[in-house]
Amino acid sequence: MNPRWLGILAGVLIAAVDSPADEWKLPPETIALKPGKGREVVLGQCAMCHSLDYITTQPPLPKAGWVASIEKMRSKYGAPVPTNSVALLADYLTEQYGKPAAKP
Amino acid sequence: MRVRDLNRRRFIRVAAGVAGGMAAVPGLIANETYEMPFENGSRELVRYPEKRPLIRLTSRPPQLETPMAVFNEGILTPNDAFFVRYHLAGSPPSRDVLTPDAFRLQVVGAVRKPIEISIADLLRRFEVTEVVAVNQCSGNGRGLFTPRVGGGQMGNGAMGCARWKGVRLVDVLKAAELEPAAKQVLFDGMDKPVTATIPDFVKSIELDQALDPDLLLATEMNGQPLPWLNGFPLRLVVPGHYGTYWIKHLHQITVVDSSYKGYWMDPAYRIPDDPCAHIEPGSKPRRTVPISRFNVRSFITSLAEGVQVRSGEKQRVRGIAFDGGSGIREVTFSDDGGKTWRGAELGRSEGRFGFREWTVDWKPAGPGERTLWAKATNRLGESQPLEALWNPAGYMRNVVEPVKVRIV
Numbered sequence: 227m228n229p230r231w232l233g234i235l236a237g238v239l240i241a242a243v244d245s246p247a248d249e250w251k252l253p254p255e256t257i258a259l260k261p262g263k264g265r266e267v268v269l270g271q272c273a274m275c276h277s278l279d280y281i282t283t284q285p286p287l288p289k290a291g292w293v294a295s296i297e298k299m300r301s302k303y304g305a306p307v308p309t310n311s312v313a314l315l316a317d318y319l320t321e322q323y324g325k326p327a328a329k330p
Numbered sequence: 331m332r333v334r335d336l337n338r339r340r341f342i343r344v345a346a347g348v349a350g351g352m353a354a355v356p357g358l359i360a361n362e363t364y365e366m367p368f369e370n371g372s373r374e375l376v377r378y379p380e381k382r383p384l385i386r387l388t389s390r391p392p393q394l395e396t397p398m399a400v401f402n403e404g405i406l407t408p409n410d411a412f413f414v415r416y417h418l419a420g421s422p423p424s425r426d427v428l429t430p431d432a433f434r435l436q437v438v439g440a441v442r443k444p445i446e447i448s449i450a451d452l453l454r455r456f457e458v459t460e461v462v463a464v465n466q467c468s469g470n471g472r473g474l475f476t477p478r479v480g481g482g483q484m485g486n487g488a489m490g491c492a493r494w495k496g497v498r499l500v501d502v503l504k505a506a507e508l509e510p511a512a513k514q515v516l517f518d519g520m521d522k523p524v525t526a527t528i529p530d531f532v533k534s535i536e537l538d539q540a541l542d543p544d545l546l547l548a549t550e551m552n553g554q555p556l557p558w559l560n561g562f563p564l565r566l567v568v569p570g571h572y573g574t575y576w577i578k579h580l581h582q583i584t585v586v587d588s589s590y591k592g593y594w595m596d597p598a599y600r601i602p603d604d605p606c607a608h609i610e611p612g613s614k615p616r617r618t619v620p621i622s623r624f625n626v627r628s629f630i631t632s633l634a635e636g637v638q639v640r641s642g643e644k645q646r647v648r649g650i651a652f653d654g655g656s657g658i659r660e661v662t663f664s665d666d667g668g669k670t671w672r673g674a675e676l677g678r679s680e681g682r683f684g685f686r687e688w689t690v691d692w693k694p695a696g697p698g699e700r701t702l703w704a705k706a707t708n709r710l711g712e713s714q715p716l717e718a719l720w721n722p723a724g725y726m727r728n729v730v731e732p733v734k735v736r737i738v
Contacts, residue, residue, distance in 0.1 A: 250425045250558065253376050255389040256361070275524055276419050277390035285370060285478035295480060302593065304527020323370075 257282055264318030271307050271315060272299075282323060289327065292319040361386075364397065366485045367635060368473045380557040382410045387482055391416035391521075392559060395487035401650055402631035405677070405685040406462070407490035409552050414559045415467050415488060415573060417531050417594075421521035422558055423579050428520070433563055435547070439516075439585040442507035449549055449563050456497035456505070461546060463569035463683035464491045464652045465576055468599060468621050472724035477611055479724040486629065486731065491652070491685040494567045496548035500541045503585070508537075511587035515540040517566050520579035529593035533575050534586075535568070544569045544655075544683070547580065569683035570623050570655030572725075574599050595620055600723070607726045608719035615721065623654030625728040626714055628661055628688070628706035638736045641696035649674075650685040651706035657682035659711075663690045664703040668716060668730075671705070682709075696737025705730045 257279045259265050272281060287295070293316045299305035307315065320326055361374040364385045375383040378392060385395040394414040400407060416422065426432065430449060437445040447455070467488035472481055482488075503515070514534045523530055539545075546567040549556065556562040561578030568575040574594070601607040602615035606625070609615050628651035639645065651658045657679070662671040677687030694700065707713040718729035 250379055252392065253378060253389070256374065257389070275528060277388055279386075279388045283370065283373075283387060283483045284480055285368075285473075285483060287480065291480060302529075304525060 255279075260322040262318055262322045264314045265322075267311055267314055268318055271305065271311060275299075275303060275305070281319065284323065286323065286325040287320070288325045289316055289320040292316045292324055295319075366473055366483070368478075368483070368485075371473060371483065371485070378414070378559060380410060381414075381559065382408075384411065384414070385485075385487060387484060390419050391421040393482060393484075394559070395484050396490060398485070398487055398629070398631065398634065400487075401629060401685075402648060405491055405650060405680060405687050406552055407492060407685075409492070409554055409557050409560070412490045412492065412551070412557070412560055413465075413467065413488045415482075416521060416578075418521050418528065419524045423520040423522075425558065428558075428562055428579065430563070433581065435564060435581055435583070437502060437506040437583045437585070439583075440509040440512045440587050441503075441585050442509060443505070445502065445506050452497055452502075452547070452564075453549065456501045458495065458497060459546065460493055460495045461544065461567065461569055461683060462491065462493045462680040463567060464489060464624070464685060465567075465573045466490075466624060468572040468574050468725045469723070471727035474718075474727060475720065475724045476718065477720075479722055481724050486727075488573075491650075492551040493553070493680075494546055494548040495550040495553075496546040496564070496567065498543050499545040499547055499566070499583075500543050502547060502583070503540060506585070508585060509587070512537055512585045513587050514585075514590055516582075516584040516586060516590055516592075517575070517577040517580055518582040518584070519561070519565075519577045520581050531577075531594055532590070532592050533577060534590035534592070534595055535575065537585075570653075572599075572621050572624065574621065599725075601725050602721050606715075606719050607721050609721055611720040621725055624652065625726055626653040626658075626706050626708050626712050627651065627728045628704045628714065629731060630702055630704050630733045633702065633733055633735055635733055636736070638738050639694045639696075641694055641737050644691060644693045646689050647674075647692045647702070648687065648689045649704050651688055651704070652683075652685050653706070653708040653712070655683050656709040656712075658686040658688075658706050659709045660707045661686075661688040662705050662707075663692070664705075665692060665694075665700055667701045667732075668703055674704070694735070694737040698737055700735055700737055702733045702735060703730050 255277045361376050364373045373385045376386040377383045387393040396411050396413045400411045470488040471486045473483040516534050518532045548567045564580045566577045599621050600618035601621045602609045603617040603619045630649040632648035651661050661674040663674050664671045674688040674690040705714050714730045
């Protein structure tokens with residue numbers, strides 16, 4: 227290899243080792259939502275203020291529990307969720323991460 | 331992935347960065363998982379800056395839990411294993427705003443002499459002191475509630491005990507010269523909400539409590555500067571009280587002449603106004619008060635749920651106990667589901683706010699399954715219930731925690 231290139235490569239290596247900024251990086255988010263109707267809406271409405279693991283680690287809530295959670299996001303934290311998306315969001319969350327009501 | 335060694339980790343990152351032409355980030359390689367003993371309790375073990383791989387509950391903001399085995403390493407929880415709990419997604423604040431040049435603590439409000447001071451000057455101007463104290467999240471053990479409740483689903487690893495070093499809050503408040511109308515003190519850290527609609531994380535403490543010499547403005551834990559994720563460069567330490575008050579990256583102390591009504595004091599972090607914070611499962615509390623002191627807890631740390639032990643082979647069972655600051659008087663141990671109890675031996679005390687180690691000789695008589703229990707009592711005579719208490723926010727769990735082992 228051309229010694230000049232070796233020098234540059236060594237420089238890159240040293241910069242990488244000594245770069246303190248790199249020491250202070252947070253590992254990436256890894257959570258992926260389960261497929262299902264309404265998933266895109268949750269991705270659009272619920273990932274703005276926190277990672278989606280806030281949602282996926284909840285215990286299996288009944289639909290009323292998910293509706294209450296969405297209402298809390300709107301009233302306490304100002305989540306800009308339009309009223310007409312609440313049902314779709316709650317259905318997806320109940321279906322994928324909740325306790326669907328027993329079939330009659 | 332388990333790469334402990336810093337040089338090796340650096341090497342991997344350098345190699346990945348050069349080969350892949352991208353910024354290598356620790357944790358990119360598939361993470362190991364950790365199973366919590368409750369439904370939907372599968373978690374990743376992820377390595378964060380200055381931390382060993384910890385149980386990740388959420389990533390933005392980071393919430394990390396300590397694996398139970400760590401508490402068997404000793405009564406001081408290592409900094410690299412200490413739990414992390416943030417609320418606001420803009421957390422932790424970037425390192426740039428926390429450097430000695432950039433960071434200042436302000437004391438403002440109902441004071442005659444407002445203060446703005448660097449960490450170095452804070453440590454020069456005020457007497458430096460230490461306390462060994464447990465920090466515990468209000469919702470530690472929430473995932474174990476039955477019936478389950480919403481909120482952060484942690485096992486029992488959102489606690490830790492450290493030797494905190496810093497200056498007394500009371501000394502700083504006195505130097506600022508409180509006005510006679512002073513009623514409460516507010517604490518704000520540098521972590522900020524990501525939208526203007528989310529309330530900033532500010533906590534209030536009544537003035538008489540703020541003047542208690544036990545409260546510290548800490549710069550170090552366990553002989554090292556605070557880790558970034560535990561509040562570098564300054565955090566409030568409120569011994570005996572839940573972590574919600576231990577504001578991290580503390581940069582503003584405001585003395586007020588009224589009762590603060592912010593969201594994180596009300597309606598958040600409230601417990602039923604009842605001596606044991608307990609109400610009928612599924613019901614709603616009539617009146618609530620801010621959460622404050624720890625109740626009594628104890629854990630068996632030398633034996634994990636489900637392990638095998640040999641019949642007839644004597645061993646020393648070990649654990650920890652703590653309370654809100656009266657100190658632990660007694661720990662008892664049962665290997666028959668609570669029919670008979672034996673006294674354990676208490677280890678050296680590191681002060682009334684720390685973990686207290688306990689040990690007891692035990693000769694497993696088998697074969698079969700056995701449920702081991704440890705139960706602590708504090709100097710006020712308060713102890714732990716055998717049946718879990720319940721409240722809708724999932725706070726203050728302190729039931730006797732069973733450990734089931736298999737004798738072979």
